[in-house]
């Protein structure tokens with residue numbers, strides 16, 4: 365595993381900002397050595413996810429490249445999550461227009477080149493897996509060069525959010541997810557079964573507002589927007605903080621309990637397309653384990669790390 369002198373794991377964050385993607389950037393800026401950001405269409409169209417990544421890069425005063433990637437799934441119709449993340453992806457948080465735009469529209473090529481230039485990087489996708497699948501098509505050896513491919517997506521125990529069976533990141537591009545899960549890469553899956561255990565809301569937003577800094581103000585707005593949606597959708601005021609879990613599973617792995625499992629992506633089920641089918645029997649003769657699946661987490665410690673990242677940004 366590649367770490368810097370500070371001992372922080374070096375990560376590339378592939379994301380679709382996105383309210384919780386923004387929180388993942390805040391966490392990565394504090395706890396990881398964030399090498400670069402690649403963007404993909406997902407919660408909102410690519411132009412917005414990319415602009416948001418550039419806005420957040422400036423909010424966090426990060427000197428990292430942002431490379432835009434795929435603007436649609438490998439095949440099939442495209443679906444967004446504007447109802448969750450707002451029309452342009454960051455709720456109603458208005459960040460200044462970025463002075464610096466994306467460094468390229470070649471995220472796929474960047475992922476191949478960056479992992480060739482430096483073995484042992486952690487690739488942390490927290491959006492649809494289109495960029496990652498295309499990079500693996502371009503260079504299957506990427507699977508053997510990364511220290512981990514730690515993704516927020518899917519779910520164990522049949523939990524879905526877009527449908528009864530499918531989680532958004534996998535639902536948005538099931539073919540890409542299938543290629544990633546069959547790639548032989550060192551996969552770790554932080555699915556909904558895990559991320560629903562990490563919930564934040566108005567109490568944390570109030571704590572952020574009291575800090576009176578630009579990052580804390582943005583975090584408060586993101587949390588409040590997210591809480592309104594989840595209160596309406598789930599009648600629970602605290603929202604699940606999905607994407608930071610993938611970052612913190614790399615930087616603080618001891619906070620997560622994982623099991624090795626065979627995981628398959630369903631592509632053709634009329635009710636289950638986009639489902640990550642986790643074989644709880646464990647490895648079988650014809651289906652070896654291909655993924656570490658997260659089942660439980662020290663959620664209080666994870667939330668504390670997220671809040672510390674906000675405080676220290």
Ligand code: RIB
Nearest residue numbers: 382385490491532533606
């Ligand atoms: O299902 C949750 C995932 O979908 C998160 O990554 C969120 O940002 C959305 O992309």
Ligand code: CA
Nearest residue numbers: 382385490491
């Ligand atoms: Ca996301």
